[in-house]
Amino acid sequence: MTFIELLLASKGGSKSAFEELFGRYKNLLRKYSVINGIFDDDLYQEQCMVFVHCIEIFEVK
Numbered sequence: 613m614t615f616i617e618l619l620l621a622s623k624g625g626s627k628s629a630f631e632e633l634f635g636r637y638k639n640l641l642r643k644y645s646v647i648n649g650i651f652d653d654d655l656y657q658e659q660c661m662v663f664v665h666c667i668e669i670f671e672v673k
Contacts, residue, residue, distance in 0.1 A: 613629070613632070615633075616672060617629075618632055618633045619633065619667065619670060619672060620672060622667050623667060623668065623670070623672075630667070633667070634660075634663065637663065641656060641659045641660060641663065642656060644659065645659060
């Protein structure tokens with residue numbers, strides 16, 4: 613599926629589409645959750661919540 617197809621399906625409630633979309637960005641979220649060489653689990657969780665929120669509010673035209 614393309615990004616747009618995954619996004620629309622995820623916004624529509626498809627768990628599998630969300631999992632695939634999240635899987636594409638999980639490593640990037642983990643990469644930016646490292647502070648001074650130490651992985652910050654709280655920061656990772658916060659970024660995951662923001663990721664979910666962004667999917668919900670993203671407008672596709």
